[in-house]
Structure formats: C-alpha cells, structure tokens
Amino acid sequence: MRHGESMWNEKNLFTGCVDVPLTSKGVDEAIEAGKRIRNLPLDIIYTSALIRAQMTTMLALTQHHCMKDPVIMHHETEQARIWSQIYSEDTTKQTIPVIEAWQLNERMYGELQGFNKQETAEKYGKEQVHNWRRSYHVRPPNGESLEMCLGRAVTFFKEHIEPLLWSGKHVMVVAHANSLRSIIMYLDKLTSRQVINLELSTGVPMLYIHREGNFFRRGSPIGSSEAGAYAYTESLALYRQQLD
Ligand SMILES: O=C(O)[C@@H](CO)OP(=O)(O)O
Secondary structure (H helix, E strand, C coil), X not given: CECCCEHHHHCCECXXXXXXXXXXXXXXXXXXXXXXXXXXXXXXXXXXXXXXHHHHHHHHHCCCCCCCEEEECCCCCHHHHHHCCCCCHHHHHCEEEEEECXXXXXXXXXXXXXXXXXXXXXXXXXXXXXXXXXXXXXXXXXXXXXXXXXXXXXXXXXXXXXXXXXXXXXXXXXXXXXXXXXXXXXXXXXXXXXXXXXCCCCCCCCCEEEEXXXXXXXXXXXXXXXXXXXXXXXXXXXXXXXXX
C-alpha cells in the first residue's frame, strides 16, 4: 500500500526522501485503507523509514479486526533492540511486528526535492520532467533513477520479505509511489517500457497472492464484507470461515 496523501502531495512538490507527514485527507485515506483490509490475515508489516508511511501503517492498523498492537522493532543499535524488548510471551502474541527499512523509502529525487512539479515542468519542459518522473533509466539531477531505487527496494524484498511468504506468513508493505512501482515491476514482470505507465494512488491497498514463487495480482480489496479475496487460496478460505 502506498501511504495516504502527504503535505507535499497536496502542494504538488517533489518529495522523495524529505520526511513530511500526512494531511488530514491522508489520515482519512489511511483509515479507509485499513477498513478495506481489516479482515485479511496479517502477521508482519514492513514500512519505510519515512513518517508518511509509518503514520499510514499505524492508522490503518487501528481498523484491523485482530486488534493486535503494532510495535515498531528497533534494531538500529544493540542498545535500541534491548531497550525496546517485550518480555511477556502473552503480550508478544498480541502484537504485530512493524519492521522499518530505509530500503523501502521513496526514490531520492535529488535537486528536485522541494520544487513544485508544475513549475518545474514549465521551466524545463513537460517531456524532460516526465522523463525524470517516469522513465526507468533516467536520473533526476543528482537523484535516483527508478532503476537505482529498484536496486535497493527489490533486493530488500527478495532478501527479507520473500522468505516470509515462502513460510506462509501474511505480510503488509507500506511504502511509496516509486519504491512500490519498482517492487510491482518485479512482481508483475513489467518491462522498463511498461512501468512508465504504472501509477499508484495514495492509500489504496493492493493484494498479491504468493504461490510457489509466483506472484498473482488480485486487485484492491474493496471492503470488509467482500467475499472475493478469500477465494484465492485454501488457507484464506479457511481463515474466512474461522472469522465468520
Ligand atoms: O514527489 C515524489 O516523491 C513522488 C511521489 O509523490 O512524485 P512522482 O509522482 O513525481 O514520482
């Protein structure tokens, strides 16, 4: 899921790795997104290191039926890990671990960060700005191309998230337009031409089923009463039965 609307989405500014929060519309979008996935199983969450993704994660989780507490895992230093440790096993069972990873951050937009997108297009030309924003190989001035962003985001996905999927865990990833475009490029096997047209809306969850190393895109869950999402795998059908 992409985060809800941020303050710089609202102002149409290039944001990249600048760490701005959600607008009140973004807060509503995150809560709405949470309602759409509230009955899907969830074992672990990965989010970027940026506040707009983390706010979205926490707000969405307020709606989840499991009523577990999302807890950010602090592993940045050994001391942080020890100081944030939970010692009760019962309480641990009532939590969902939230792993923060900078590798899922938005693509770093270089010297465009903080500039208005419309004004930048007027200054440098629409085509140049479109290339900076959507082409796979072209880098914005001193920033990351989508290819470079894919280098870190997809590597992280393969190393940390895929093994969990193989072991049957249900994982939510909350990140950003371009880090998610690169991950979707990998999941959907899109070419560098096809990814140009891939646009992601803020606060709209997208469901994927992982089966024997393949990913199947199953669209966006519509709401908590939806029957469709549970027909995709036996374990989801069973989960729904237990829920009922
Ligand atoms: O500004 C950004 O960081 C991104 C996402 O909002 O913009 P763009 O759509 O240009 O990739």
